[in-house]
Amino acid sequence: MARTDDTPPVVVGYDGSKAAQRALRWAVDEARRRWTSLVICHAWHWPYPARPSDPAILETFEVLARGVLDQGVRIATGLAPTLPVHPRLIAGGPSAALVSESHTARLVVVGNRGLGGFTDLHLGSAAVQVPAYSACPVVVVGRPEPGARTTSGLVVVGVDGSPAGEAAMGFAAEEAAIRDGRLHAVFCWWPPEAEVEAMEAAGPLDADAEALRRRAVTRFHETVAVWSEKYPDLRVETSVLDRPPRQALREAAEHAELLVVGARGLVETHGLPLGPVTQSMLHHAPCPVAVVPEPLAHRPASR
DSSP states (O other): OOOOTTSOOEEEEOOSSHHHHHHHHHHHHHHHHHTOOEEEEEEEOOOSSSOOSSHHHHHHHHHHHHHHHHHHHHHHHHHOTTSOEEEEEEESOHHHHHHHHGGGOSEEEEESOOSSSOTTOSOOHHHHHHHHHOSSOEEEEOOOOTTOOOOSOEEEEEOOSSHHHHHHHHHHHHHHHHTTOEEEEEEEOOSHHHHHHHHHHHSOOOSOHHHHHHHHHHHHHHHHHHHHHHSTTOEEEEEEESSOHHHHHHHHTTTOSEEEEESSOSSOOTTOSSOHHHHHHHHHOSSOEEEEOOOGGGSOTTO
């Protein structure tokens, strides 16, 4: 496969932290798999309301920021000398900068937490805000769990019949295919009452919960079949489980290289851009998590 200049790049946020270094390594591998370029972004800003009276202070901040970015470029080129790497220094907050970059990227990669903040938190602000508002899929790379396998080639995806869930299935199939790996698609029907309410809100359906379950399972298998046909050499496994999705997905991803979820599922999120299962996976999944946004036509106007 030839690398072309018009292929959307992989974008990674880099601030010099250990989490950012893990994200950078992941992004380098991803750009190589996709035969595309890598954009390394570092955002910097003056953190106080009043601007400094001496312009030299801001210039010093920018020089320090440039040094952080240059470090990221050196790491990337050391890992992949032939990979096209484009540094991007942006004045502003990191989350806003990466969301802006997402409009021209194939995917955005961030570490689970950056410099500063509360050390006891699993996620930093960018690891929550960027997946919530990105125009493209976002991969959040956390610290590997002790003994975790990272070369299994396994991609796990949660599919629930929502627009974002179906988009997640397509992204997961592509990810598994470019890894020459295998795909495990998981559908959870739990709790039935919540699923029934969500599906009834989408249109008139039978009141019988079992009939709704059969219909949802059929749609799940139809979605899987579409992508299995597009990637005929891809090994695909499916699971239909009557279990809470948070628990089922976490266990399914125990030895995975990547877990893929939609930004929002069928359950009402009351205006929040990320659904509860997605938020849980960002905090507790044992591997990197890809959050796939809804297709543009289904996104709330506020986004």
